[in-house]
Every structure is written in C-alpha cells, then in structure tokens.
Amino acid sequence: MTGRIICTGLGPGDPDLISVRADRTIRAARHVAYFRKAGRAGQARRIVDGMLAEGVVEYPMEYPVTTEIAFDHPDYIAALAAFYDHWADRLATLARTETIVVLCEGDPFFYGSFMHLHSRVQGIAKVEVIPGIPGMAGCWTATGVPITWGDDVLTVLAGTLPEDDLIRRARDADALVIMKTGRNLPKVRRALAAAGRLEAAWLVERGTMPGQRIARLADVDAADCPYFAIVLVHGHGRRPEALE
Structure with missing residues (x-):
C-alpha cells in the first residue's frame, strides 16, 4: 500500500482561512474528492477554486439525497449508507497506489461528512486528517x-x-x-x-x-x-x- 487518503479541513469558507498545511497539501494533490449536491459545483470545490494543479483528477461525490426526505426516514438512511459504502470502497481502492485528498468544509471531525468515510476505511487504507477552523x-x-x-x-x-x-x-x-x-x-x-x-x-x-x-x-x-x-x-x- 503506497497511497493514502488525506482529508483536509477547509475552514469556514474564506480561502484565506485554510491552514498552511492544508493549502500545501491541496496544491500538491493529483487526486481530489469532494462532496456536493447533484447538479451543484459544491461548496468545498468552490473554496479551492484556482488552487488545484493542472491535470488533477477530480472525484465529485454526489449525495443521492439531501433534503428531499427527512433525515431519520429509513429510505434516507439506506441511501446515505449505500453512498458512503460505495465511496469508501472506491477511495480505499485508489489509495492502494495513489494519494487522494478529500476536501471538507470546516473541520472534518466536527459534523463533517468525511467521518462516515473515515469509519469505513479503517484498517483498509492509510488515513490522515488535517484539521480546519470550524465554520x-x-x-x-x-x-x-x-x-x-x-x-x-x-x-x-x-x-x-x-x-x-x-x-x-x-x-x-x-x-x-x-x-x-x-x-x-x-x-x-x-x-x-x-x-x-x-x-x-x-x-x-x-x-x-x-x-x-x-x-x-x-x-x-x-x-x-x-x-x-x-x-x-x-x-x-x-x-x-x-x-x-
């Protein structure tokens, strides 16, 4: 296993509030993943606009559902679980040979969507988390x-x-x-x-x-x-x- 998954906290939204370490990691990335609503550019992607290297491979992780169904409805829970399972498997597979940077608004471990991937890739991929200023x-x-x-x-x-x-x-x-x-x-x-x-x-x-x-x-x-x-x-x- 030569690659890893690095989740970078992006802070509250102003690109100037990204940490030096996260900035350096994002600019050096060759594979970048981020969450977004289907049909939208994605808030995390907007924050790093102009920072990504030429030729970077992007992986938009589009939620199958957001506010269309109540968050505690069984259909919502099942759809999100399958979504996180899919992306955890895909990122872990990529991390066998490559390093992929996952973008996360705020701090990844504070109500961040990445925590659902983090729990799923334990033991099957190397994972690093760069904290960010909470929103x-x-x-x-x-x-x-x-x-x-x-x-x-x-x-x-x-x-x-x-x-x-x-x-x-x-x-x-x-x-x-x-x-x-x-x-x-x-x-x-x-x-x-x-x-x-x-x-x-x-x-x-x-x-x-x-x-x-x-x-x-x-x-x-x-x-x-x-x-x-x-x-x-x-x-x-x-x-x-x-x-x-």
Missing part, C-alpha cells in the same frame, strides 16, 4: 462579539433535535450555537422563543463567504431557511467583577 468560529467572529466570556459554557446543538430538547438545552446554555438549521429554522425559532433566548439570537448565513449575511433571528422571516447558516446566542459572561 461556527468564522460565524461568531463575523458578528464582532466574543461568543463566550469567563466561565461561560458553550453548548452546540443540531437543529434536527426534537423541539422539546432544543428548548431545554437552550434554557440551560450560557452561550449557544445551533448547527444544521436550514428547513429546521422555524422549529429553532420557536424553541428559542420558548426558552426566552430569541431576542438575543443571531443568524449568520455564509459566514466569511461571499454573500455573508448577519441578522437578528427575530427579524428573519420564518420561511427564510438558508442552508449555509448557523444560529448564535452570545454568552453574557460569568466574569469576576474585577475583570469587567
């Missing part, structure tokens, strides 16, 4: 306000959670990040309102990327459900008086 870090930096102070506890939630769970955890959180909003945004709004946190919540769409939008969630139409968006509630700070 949420780019989003809270875009607001210009620290997400946590002092002894604040940061809670990260998925918008796919049941509404009652979102309410309970939002009430208990000092600072809050809610990922996977999209069509879950109306539910997230209701949960934050019930928890008394809606007025302090922000929606950051396409953080650090072209078209970035920052708005108070209370002012965003409930039907406006951007895919590349994160909801933030900044911590108030459990700081000693002497530090204020």
Whole structure:
C-alpha cells in the first residue's frame, strides 16, 4: 500500500482561512474528492477554486439525497449508507497506489461528512486528517462579539433535535450555537422563543463567504431557511467583577 487518503479541513469558507498545511497539501494533490449536491459545483470545490494543479483528477461525490426526505426516514438512511459504502470502497481502492485528498468544509471531525468515510476505511487504507477552523468560529467572529466570556459554557446543538430538547438545552446554555438549521429554522425559532433566548439570537448565513449575511433571528422571516447558516446566542459572561 503506497497511497493514502488525506482529508483536509477547509475552514469556514474564506480561502484565506485554510491552514498552511492544508493549502500545501491541496496544491500538491493529483487526486481530489469532494462532496456536493447533484447538479451543484459544491461548496468545498468552490473554496479551492484556482488552487488545484493542472491535470488533477477530480472525484465529485454526489449525495443521492439531501433534503428531499427527512433525515431519520429509513429510505434516507439506506441511501446515505449505500453512498458512503460505495465511496469508501472506491477511495480505499485508489489509495492502494495513489494519494487522494478529500476536501471538507470546516473541520472534518466536527459534523463533517468525511467521518462516515473515515469509519469505513479503517484498517483498509492509510488515513490522515488535517484539521480546519470550524465554520461556527468564522460565524461568531463575523458578528464582532466574543461568543463566550469567563466561565461561560458553550453548548452546540443540531437543529434536527426534537423541539422539546432544543428548548431545554437552550434554557440551560450560557452561550449557544445551533448547527444544521436550514428547513429546521422555524422549529429553532420557536424553541428559542420558548426558552426566552430569541431576542438575543443571531443568524449568520455564509459566514466569511461571499454573500455573508448577519441578522437578528427575530427579524428573519420564518420561511427564510438558508442552508449555509448557523444560529448564535452570545454568552453574557460569568466574569469576576474585577475583570469587567
């Protein structure tokens, strides 16, 4: 086995926020794979536009389903499992003789699709992961306000959670990040309102990327459900008086 699979975290979206190591790896790559929705260029591919070497072989890994079916529906689970099985086998086969770079937005081990491939290629291919700045870090930096102070506890939630769970955890959180909003945004709004946190919540769409939008969630139409968006509630700070 002379090749390997290298997954490079791309950071929150701005190409300037890619790490030096990831940049060097991407520019030297001869085989590059990335996830995308069918018919789309793909966010990861957009981030590295202009960085790939001439003659690089590209492997667009197109999801068989995204938001057409509920994520917990048996058909969705079966389709995604078969998709990851297929690409894990294909990349592992290629890695016997070549090194292939897999592009992943944010950090590969933080809600990244690559984790599903990573678990499948263990023991059959050499794997290396290059971490990246998580997308949420780019989003809270875009607001210009620290997400946590002092002894604040940061809670990260998925918008796919049941509404009652979102309410309970939002009430208990000092600072809050809610990922996977999209069509879950109306539910997230209701949960934050019930928890008394809606007025302090922000929606950051396409953080650090072209078209970035920052708005108070209370002012965003409930039907406006951007895919590349994160909801933030900044911590108030459990700081000693002497530090204020």
